[in-house]
Amino acid sequence: MTKIIITGSKGRMGRTLIACASGLPECQVVGQVDQGDDLRSVIEQGDVVVDFSSHSATLDIVALCAEHKKALVIGTTGHSDEGKSQIAEFKSRVPIVLSSNFSTGVNTLFWLTRKAAEILGPRFDLEIIEMHHRLKRDAPSGTAKTLAAILAQVRKQQLENVVRHGRAGIVGERTAQEIGVHSVRGGDIVGDHTVVFAGVGERLELTHKASSRETFANGALRAAQWVVKQPPGLYDMLDVLGLE
Numbered sequence: 001m002t003k004i005i006i007t008g009s010k011g012r013m014g015r016t017l018i019a020c021a022s023g024l025p026e027c028q029v030v031g032q033v034d035q036g037d038d039l040r041s042v043i044e045q046g047d048v049v050v051d052f053s054s055h056s057a058t059l060d061i062v063a064l065c066a067e068h069k070k071a072l073v074i075g076t077t078g079h080s081d082e083g084k085s086q087i088a089e090f091k092s093r094v095p096i097v098l099s100s101n102f103s104t105g106v107n108t109l110f111w112l113t114r115k116a117a118e119i120l121g122p123r124f125d126l127e128i129i130e131m132h133h134r135l136k137r138d139a140p141s142g143t144a145k146t147l148a149a150i151l152a153q154v155r156k157q158q159l160e161n162v163v164r165h166g167r168a169g170i171v172g173e174r175t176a177q178e179i180g181v182h183s184v185r186g187g188d189i190v191g192d193h194t195v196v197f198a199g200v201g202e203r204l205e206l207t208h209k210a211s212s213r214e215t216f217a218n219g220a221l222r223a224a225q226w227v228v229k230q231p232p233g234l235y236d237m238l239d240v241l242g243l244e
């Protein structure tokens with residue numbers, strides 16, 4: 001039985017996690033922490049903290065997990081590069097799964113995106129389009145950033161030098177190096193991501209569409225059960241799924 005504490009428990013993901021965990025005999029939610037609650041008062045009751053709160057909360061949560069030797073699953077997105085580096089500093093003390101997307105389908109998309117970029121090579125132009133509900137606070141999505149990072153890594157580019165967020169005005173011809181990232185917001189879209197490989201005479205598009213938050217919640221609960229058995233380190237969902 002994996003004992004789980006959820007931070008961000010009253011949010012959209014927090015509520016979905018609680019609902020999904022209630023159907024899993026191998027998981028038990030022993031703590032629910034939201035804005036104004038004190039994680040310190042419940043942390044000893046759990047084996048693992050599952051964080052879907054706010055990027056501004058994550059660092060304190062990681063530090064507390066390290067202090068109490070508790071594993072951690074981080075689903076919260078919107079961290080800066082510096083914020084991610086600060087989280088990574090704790091990897092020698094506790095096992096952490098950090099993933100911008102816990103769905104099995106999206107992690108398969110990550111894997112396929114790497115393969116497609118390797119196979120198609122530099123003659124194909126790369127663009128990413130993501131769509132989310134109108135209440136999402138960060139843009140582009142963490143998943144779109146991960147996809148862009150994978151593409152840049154395959155092309156041996158520094159992402160910050162080649163990423164292009166939207167286009168407006170007389171922007172000139174597209175360069176071969178750039179990786180376009182476009183965020184669409186509206187309604188109740190749970191999360192769509194498309195990677196476009198646009199060549200001359202053909203185009204390949206890889207698309208994933210999430211229709212329910214349960215896919216993220218079930219993935220995060222799977223990660224929680226996996227991470228409690230791991231040595232200290234920084235892992236992602238590809239590690240959990242054995243896709244690396």
Ligand SMILES: NC(=O)c1ccc[n+]([C@@H]2O[C@H](COP(=O)([O-])OP(=O)(O)OC[C@H]3O[C@@H](n4cnc5c(N)ncnc54)[C@H](OP(=O)(O)O)[C@@H]3O)[C@@H](O)[C@H]2O)c1
Pocket residue numbers: 007008009010011012013014033034035036052053054055056057074075076077078099100101102103138216
């Ligand atoms: N990795 C994935 O697969 C995945 C999937 C979906 C979403 N996400 C990410 O998960 C995060 C949450 O998404 P959501 O849609 O559930 O957002 P949400 O509905 O806004 O829920 C976040 C909850 O966390 C609470 N919170 C804020 N600061 C806190 C703190 N310091 N301590 C404890 N709780 C705090 C919020 O309270 P207030 O509203 O009062 O501030 C809110 O109840 C976002 O970063 C989102 O991008 C990741």
